[in-house]
Amino acid sequence: MRTMACVALSLLLWSLCAIAQEPLSPQSELLTERVERSIDPFRRGAHLLAEPTPPPIAHVEDNDVRRARGWPEQPPTIPHAIHGYQLDRNSNRCMVCHSRAAAEKFQAPMISVTHFMDRSGQVLAQLSPRRWFCTQCHVVQSTTPNLVENRFIDIDALLDRRGLD
Amino acid sequence: MPCSIAVASTEMFMRLRTFAGTAWRIVRQPAAHLSLGVLTLGGFVAGIVFWGGFNTALEMTNTESFCISCHEMENNLYYDLQQTIHYSNRSGVRATCPDCHVPHEWTPKMARKMQASKEVWGKVFGSIDTREKFLALQLELAQREWARLKANDSLECRNCHDYDTMDFTRQSARAAAAHERWLGSRERTCIDCHKGIAHSLPNMHGIPQG
Numbered sequence: 001m002r003t004m005a006c007v008a009l010s011l012l013l014w015s016l017c018a019i020a021q022e023p024l025s026p027q028s029e030l031l032t033e034r035v036e037r038s039i040d041p042f043r044r045g046a047h048l049l050a051e052p053t054p055p056p057i058a059h060v061e062d063n064d065v066r067r068a069r070g071w072p073e074q075p076p077t078i079p080h081a082i083h084g085y086q087l088d089r090n091s092n093r094c095m096v097c098h099s100r101a102a103a104e105k106f107q108a109p110m111i112s113v114t115h116f117m118d119r120s121g122q123v124l125a126q127l128s129p130r131r132w133f134c135t136q137c138h139v140v141q142s143t144t145p146n147l148v149e150n151r152f153i154d155i156d157a158l159l160d161r162r163g164l165d
Numbered sequence: 166m167p168c169s170i171a172v173a174s175t176e177m178f179m180r181l182r183t184f185a186g187t188a189w190r191i192v193r194q195p196a197a198h199l200s201l202g203v204l205t206l207g208g209f210v211a212g213i214v215f216w217g218g219f220n221t222a223l224e225m226t227n228t229e230s231f232c233i234s235c236h237e238m239e240n241n242l243y244y245d246l247q248q249t250i251h252y253s254n255r256s257g258v259r260a261t262c263p264d265c266h267v268p269h270e271w272t273p274k275m276a277r278k279m280q281a282s283k284e285v286w287g288k289v290f291g292s293i294d295t296r297e298k299f300l301a302l303q304l305e306l307a308q309r310e311w312a313r314l315k316a317n318d319s320l321e322c323r324n325c326h327d328y329d330t331m332d333f334t335r336q337s338a339r340a341a342a343a344h345e346r347w348l349g350s351r352e353r354t355c356i357d358c359h360k361g362i363a364h365s366l367p368n369m370h371g372i373p374q375g
Binding site: 048 | 248249250338339342361362365366367368369
C-alpha cells in the first residue's frame with residue numbers, strides 16, 4: 001500500500017517536471033545565441049563551439065608620446081616598451097630612470113609625490129614599499145580595436161554638458 | 166708508529182729516485198734503431214695531433230651544451246637566459262655561454278680556462294649545488310662578472326654589438342639618446358646600464374644600474 005503510494009507520488013512529480021520542460025521559445029533561443037557568443041570578449045563574437053583563428057599579437061606602442069589621462073588620478077600609461085624589464089623583489093628597472101635621483105639624467109618623469117607616501121599619508125624619503133610594483137597600475141598600450149564597448153564620459157565633457165542645462 | 170711511517174716514506178722516496186733515474190737514462194740515450202728523420206717527422210706529426218686534440222677538447226668545454234651539463238648552470242643561469250632577448254628574439258641571433266663569458270683571443274682565453282679550474286673545485290665540492298646556495302652566492306658571482314666586463318670595456322659585448330655601426334634610427338628615442346650620450350662619449354660601458362641583460366639580477370640594493 002505504502003509502496004504504491006510512493007510510486008504514485010514519484011510518478012506525479014516526474015510528470016510535473018516533464019511538463020515544466022517547455023520547448024524553447026524563439027525569444028529564449030535568441031538569448032542563448034547571445035550568451036553563446038558573448039561569454040568571453042576575447043573570442044570577438046565567435047560562437048562558443050567554433051574555433052576562431054586568433055588575430056596577430058599586437059605590437060606595444062614605443063613612441064614616448066604621452067597620452068591624455070581619463071581623470072586626474074589615472075596612473076599614466078607607459079609610452080615605451082618594457083620588454084625584459086626586471087620588476088621583482090630584487091630589482092626595479094623602472095626606478096633606474098624614474099627615481100628622483102635619475103630623472104634628470106634620463107629625462108624621465110619623476111614618480112609622483114603620492115608614490116612617496118605611506119598608507120597614513122606620511123611622506124617618506126624614497127619610494128614607498130606599497131608602490132614598488134609599478135605594473136600593478138601602470139600599463140603599456142597597443143593599437144588594437146576595443147574588445148568591449150566603452151561608454152566612459154570625461155568629467156570635462158560632463159561639466160560642459162551641465163553648463164548647458 | 167711515527168717510526169714506521171718515516172721508514173715507509175723513505176722507502177717510497179728511494180723507489181721514486183730509482184724510477185726517475187731510469188727514466189732520465191732512457192731519455193738521454195741517443196736512439197738506437199730509429200733515424201733522425203723518423204724522430205723529427207714523427208715528433209712533428211705527433212705535435213700536430215696533440216695540439217689539435219688539445220684544442221678540440223678545449224673547444225668542447227667552450228660550448229653551451231658543456232656549460233649546461235652541470236645542473237647548477239642549467240637550472241639557474243640557463244633558465245634565466247631563456248627569458249631574455251639574448252636567447253630568443255626577432256632575428257634568431259643568439260648568444261651562448263662562451264660568447265659572453267670566455268674571451269675570444271687565445272691568450273686571455275687560456276688564462277680564463279686556467280681560472281676555470283676553480284669552477285671544477287666548486288662543482289666537486291658543491292658550492293652552488295642547491296637553489297639556496299646559488300642565491301646566497303649569486304651577488305658575488307655577478308659582481309665578479311660585472312667587474313670583469315667593466316675592466317675590459319665590455320669587450321665580449323663588443324664582439325657582436327659594434328657601436329660605430331649601430332643604427333640609431335632603428336632604436337627607440339630613449340635608447341638612441343642614451344647610447345649616443347654615454348656610449349659615444351665613452352663615459353660609460355655597456356655593462357654599466359645593461360646589468361641583468363642575460364641573467365636575472367640578484368638583490369640590487371645599493372648597486373648602481375645606470
